[in-house]
Amino acid sequence: FSDILRQCCFGARGETQQYSLVTAEVGQRVYPLVVLKCLQARYSAKVFYTHAGCTLVALNPFQPIPDLYSLDVMKEYHCAPQPQEFKPHIFIVAEEAYRNVRGQLVPVNQSLVVSGESGAGKTWTSRCLMKYYATVAASSSVVKNQDTVERIERRVLDSNPIMEAFGNACTLRNNNSSRFGKYIQLQLDRCQLLVGASVQTYLLEKTRVACQPANERNFHIFYQMTKGATDEQRKEWKMSHGQRFAWLPNSEKTVEGWSLFLIFMHRITFILHIALQILAGILQLGNVNFSSSSDESQTCDLEELSKDFLQRAAELLCVPAEELQTCLRVRMLKAGKQSVLKPCSQAECSVRKDCLAKVIYAQLFEWLVTFINNSICAEESTWCNFIGVLDVYGFECFHINNLEQLCINYANEKLQQHFVAHYLRAQQEEYVSEGLQWSFVKYQDNQSCLDLIEGSPVSVFSLLNEESRLNRASDAKTLRIRMEKELCNNGNISWDKFSKEPHFTVAHYAGKVNYRIQGIVEKNKDPVPPELINLLQKSDNPLLHQIFTDKEADNTTCKGLSKVTVVSKFKNSLESLMKILHTTTPHYTRCIKPNPDCKPMTFEKEEVIMQLEACGIVETIHISAAGFPIRMSPVIALISFLDVEDDGNENLRHMVEKLLHVVLRHEATDPLHNLDSEKHNSWVHCGRTKVFLTQSMVSHLSVRSWLVRKEVHRWNRAASVIQGTWRKWRALAEAELDDAKDLQEDMPALNPIIRERGSVQLSNIQEPVTVRGWPMGLALASAPSITVSLTATGFQKMMSVMASLNLPSRKGEYKVETNQYTRGLASIRAQPKGSVKLHCQRSPLLYADRQPGKKCDVTGFNEILLEKTL
């Protein structure tokens, strides 16, 4: 957590290693809010990337940001000796992974996990990463082949628009939404040059082919085809002029990826032409409608216009029209070894038509991925390492959630578990390297939720599969009762018995989600009538014939479509993905969508906080808080806690530890006074380079004399921890100029903080504020606006310090010359009714409504440093 705020406040990782955020007396609830505020402040300052521990948070600006991803910026990050000291950027993640490969650190292979909800910027981020590698890992010595062989980097990048055309669609949440997950493996040779790539896809939303949610669209490729077809192609695709397609709603909108499609059409190979012909067949199929039949024993008739559409579909799919019609209208029932033909109802005909379109599209997409892989994948002997980019759907929770959401959220649970394990390990490693004797109490992970979904012997998946195997229509209520009975021991599942629609609720790490049971088994079976497969296998279209015949040999897909359920297939592919992830060094990027309407520069807090929870940032904070969330260098600890300077004493850290305990024990008014020292020992640890404090220590420190009731910036925390008093502060303030010089010598380390000030926001430090001179001064110097409540006495003391500084005064007015750190001219002026204002030429510094006997508010108390140095 300290990392988060360190980054939130100061931008670059590592830059202010020795400082940490200390939020005193804040419950865990407050942490995400602090993160939220920081992200908001950074967003409004047009800073879109923020490091949060081992994660990069990427806020979507929803507008092009000039020069943020330019070639020069890429080079800058690539060539920097310490890129992590630059402003947070996706290129830091990219470069870090690349350097890991170059350094051959084990595990050498890397995974860049990009997640977030729809429209958050995953695809954009993945593209940036790929462009980065295509640039920095490009071979400069391929010139010899350049004329004949397309450079591999280009080919990898060019495959993107093709995949997006087939797999992306315009949805309510994103005009260019990827309707599948993907893991792109960038293959590097011994010299870490990009020599190839391969793509693995997950869970294509094939239902979209035949059924588009209201106000959404079908896959881009269909619109690109209908808009871009030449007369010749129209003829080839049997599209009449101005023909409307039932499966292409909202055709009037602009077509995504249009210009890229034109390029694609130029380069298209013969086989892709054939693929487009199949797609044209699907479109014609979508216009086929059946009328209802009054007699169940009779087949449904085709509507008049549909005859022509069916004929065209059959021709494009290269299957006999008669057979196609029969397959759609008649189903085959098996009774033992006998088969019986039964006419389908109108609704069943429609389901079969949709099913045909879906199975063709899904298989075609799979074929396309293989086709692309064949063109970009390097020979195994030529590459030795890889960097994988995983672009997956984020956690989803809609009003109605179906099997698709269950699969997506299950994948997210898996990734979250992987992330938490990695994060815990990283934390643990840091403690070990710092020499801390401490081990994590087993963290409450999400294993029980995963057990609920995929575990054995009984789980949601196992029950769904059992139900799917039964040769009968499934009944939602019965399934719900069964689930309730079998899964009642798992605390992650619950039911609302009074709900009209049978459903179950899963408590995911990111929140509870209700899943509808109605239709879930059918979706899981995803049945494809064998008649349809037989028909496609007989197709004269070479591609269609090939993909469906090949699939027959592959028992897990086509033939097995009736056997291998959706959840089993998904679970298997996810398991292989996890296996790969486990063998790589992961890097996490969480994309956040700052508003649901994709408006530029609009930050809606509720939206963001939900996503912070869903992407596991909140969880990370909790894990961090379970360890030592506060870290500071011994120097700063000394400066902050005691009046000790870093004199190079080799036992510095022991001294700090000792002194810290002394301070803690001798604070008479502090409740820590009554606590045994054993406990103290577990709260403060001095590592090799940093002092570590636990969260509980922060809470205790904050209880009374160091009471800090709201979110407080780390500097104030340091200041309030200080044992000093106004008197001491005054003494310091009165010290000779030498003292000020000493201070200035110590300043270089702190200067960056002062320079970086601007994102610090504080409110309400309650009395008594124990200011012991310059750390507080620095704290204040680094904050542009702080509200501090002081007692009237405290205020008077401050005034007397002012007076003791011999500030030139006129009647009721003090003038203060500021020093190099504060710059500007300040003055304290008596205000009517006893209030006092401190003015500064550069910014209003201090405002106090002085109400004798009551607390006063002092606003903009940010440049007190000047008193000290004066």
Ligand SMILES: Nc1ncnc2c1ncn2[C@@H]1O[C@H](COP(=O)(O)OP(=O)(O)OP(=O)(O)O)[C@@H](O)[C@H]1O
């Ligand atoms: N860094 C960025 N700078 C400018 N615009 C961006 C950036 N990231 C995202 N966008 C904008 O946001 C839109 C949505 O982003 P993107 O398609 O990457 O989302 P996604 O997370 O992949 O969504 P989905 O899951 O629906 O595919 C992009 O089309 C682009 O206009």
